[in-house]
Amino acid sequence: MSAKIIDGRHISEQLIEEMAQEVKERMAQGYKQPGLAVVLVGDDPASAIYVRNKIRSAEKAGMLSIVKRLDESCSQQALDDVVSELNERDDVHGILVQLPLPKHLSEERIINLIKPSKDVDGFHPMNAGLLSLGQATLIPCTPLGCLELLKREMGDISGKHAVVIGRSNIVGKPMARLLLLANCTVTVVHSKSVDPAKLCQQADILVAAVGVPELVTRDWVKSGAVVIDVGINAIEQEGKRKLVGDVNFNDVVDKCQAITPVPGGVGPMTIACLIKNTLIAATLSDN
Ligand code: GUN
Numbered sequence: 001m002s003a004k005i006i007d008g009r010h011i012s013e014q015l016i017e018e019m020a021q022e023v024k025e026r027m028a029q030g031y032k033q034p035g036l037a038v039v040l041v042g043d044d045p046a047s048a049i050y051v052r053n054k055i056r057s058a059e060k061a062g063m064l065s066i067v068k069r070l071d072e073s074c075s076q077q078a079l080d081d082v083v084s085e086l087n088e089r090d091d092v093h094g095i096l097v098q099l100p101l102p103k104h105l106s107e108e109r110i111i112n113l114i115k116p117s118k119d120v121d122g123f124h125p126m127n128a129g130l131l132s133l134g135q136a137t138l139i140p141c142t143p144l145g146c147l148e149l150l151k152r153e154m155g156d157i158s159g160k161h162a163v164v165i166g167r168s169n170i171v172g173k174p175m176a177r178l179l180l181l182a183n184c185t186v187t188v189v190h191s192k193s194v195d196p197a198k199l200c201q202q203a204d205i206l207v208a209a210v211g212v213p214e215l216v217t218r219d220w221v222k223s224g225a226v227v228i229d230v231g232i233n234a235i236e237q238e239g240k241r242k243l244v245g246d247v248n249f250n251d252v253v254d255k256c257q258a259i260t261p262v263p264g265g266v267g268p269m270t271i272a273c274l275i276k277n278t279l280i281a282a283t284l285s286d287n
Contacts, residue, residue, distance in 0.1 A: 001223065004258040006149055012268035015148075016061050019275050023062040026282070032093075034282035035064035036120065036274075037086045039097040041079060041105065042072035046234070047098045054096070057271045063278060064091060072102055079105060080113060087115045093285050094120035094278035099170070117284060120277040123169065131177050137284065138277050143175035145269025146207055146228045147182065153226055153258045154205075158183035163203035165189045165196065165246065166210035171230055175207055196220070208246035216247040218255060227252060227259040230266050 027033055036058045040051045051067065058065040068082050079097075086095045095118045097110050111119075116126040122140040130136040150157055162184040166172035172188060179186045184205065189196045200206055200220040208216050209230035221227060231246030245262030253259055260266050 001254055001256070003253050003256040004153070005253075006153060006258050006260045006265055008145070008149065008260055008265040009268045011149070011152065012057075012145075012272040015272040016057055016275055019061045019272075019279055022279060027062075032091060032282070032287050033062070033064045034094075034278050035066065035089075035092045036094045036096070036278045037066040037068060037089075037092045039068045039070070039079070039082055039086075039095070041070045041074060041098070042102050044100075047100075051098050054271055054274055057275055058278065061275045061279075063275070066092065074105075076105055076109065079110060083110060083113050087113075087118065090285075090287055092118065093282040094118055094274075096121050096274065118281055120274055120281055121170075122174065122277065128169070128174070131174055134181050137280055139178065139273075140170060140174040141273035141277060142171050142209075142230060142266060142270045143178050144273040144276070145266055146175060146230065147178050148273070149228060149260065149266070149269060150205060150226060151182075157205065159185070160204040161185045161187070161202055162205040162207065163187045163189055163200050165200065165206070165208045165216070166230075168209065171209040175209060179205070179207075210246050212246055213244050214246070214248035214251075216252065218248075218251045221252045221255050223255055224257045225255070227256050228266060229260050229262050232262060232267060 038051050038054055055065045086092050095114050101107050111123045116124045119127050119138055122138045127136055127138050162179040164172050164176045167188055167190045176186050176188050187199055189199050197220045201222050203225055205226050207228045213233040213235050229245035229247040233244050235242055235244055243263050
């Protein structure tokens with residue numbers, strides 16, 4: 001089988017252009033420019049790259065972008081103060097605190113502090129709860145991007161067997177909830193699952209979001225499956241640093257109907273969905 005390689009970069013660029021048009025139209029109607037604030041604590045190089053890309057995309061969409069940088073050693077109070085101030089600003093419609101945070105800071109506390117109406121990550125317990133009930137407006141960006149790719153590739157996914165590998169709050173759990181809302185039969189495979197390969201072999205849709213480089217090999221994949229690889233793992237190969245997914249791409253590619261590459265698959269879609277969430281938050285704020 002010759003698999004379709006899903007070009008997340010191209011789709012993401014298209015979506016951002018469409019949103020730039022919407023932003024223009026909103027502003028022409030007299031609404032405020034949508035604003036996204038990103039908070040970066042410390043100097044983890046991967047986080048710095050992610051934040052730069054998020055800000056660039058917000059600017060491409062014609063949004064106001066604000067970056068708040070805090071020192072690696074900053075106190076919880078200092079971080080809380082930055083988020084509290086952003087919560088009150090009426091030119092900021094979306095707030096994202098880049099994770100992971102340094103060990104001495106509480107991610108749970110900061111996620112709980114962000115106003116749910118500005119929580120463009122969709123991580124606040126209120127937004128997570130609304131997603132479980134099928135009532136969410138702000139949905140975590142990576143699962144939302146994966147769903148967009150699946151719908152573009154497969155159309156109606158109702159009745160398909162979807163297997164999600166990983167149960168994180170950021171990707172695995174919300175992904176499973178979204179697939180269930182789309183009427184898939186959903187299995188979540190995790191570190192305590194018995195015979196994960198056998199469970200994955202049953203998947204029409206396989207979403208790998210576990211953070212283990214190239215875990216998914218040929219024998220895990222059903223012929224004709226659509227494979228979505230959320231992993232971004234930096235590994236050393238032949239003395240060179242390289243990014244690989246949670247799926248061994250070369251091993252499985254000719255067995256799939258379609259597959260996302262790493263990089264250039266899910267990553268750019270996460271950013272497009274962040275911009276989409278910021279636009280939704282701005283629209284709901286009505287200013
Ligand atoms: N770190 C890795 N992925 C994400 C994400 O989707 N949102 C935030 N805030 N941090 C992340």
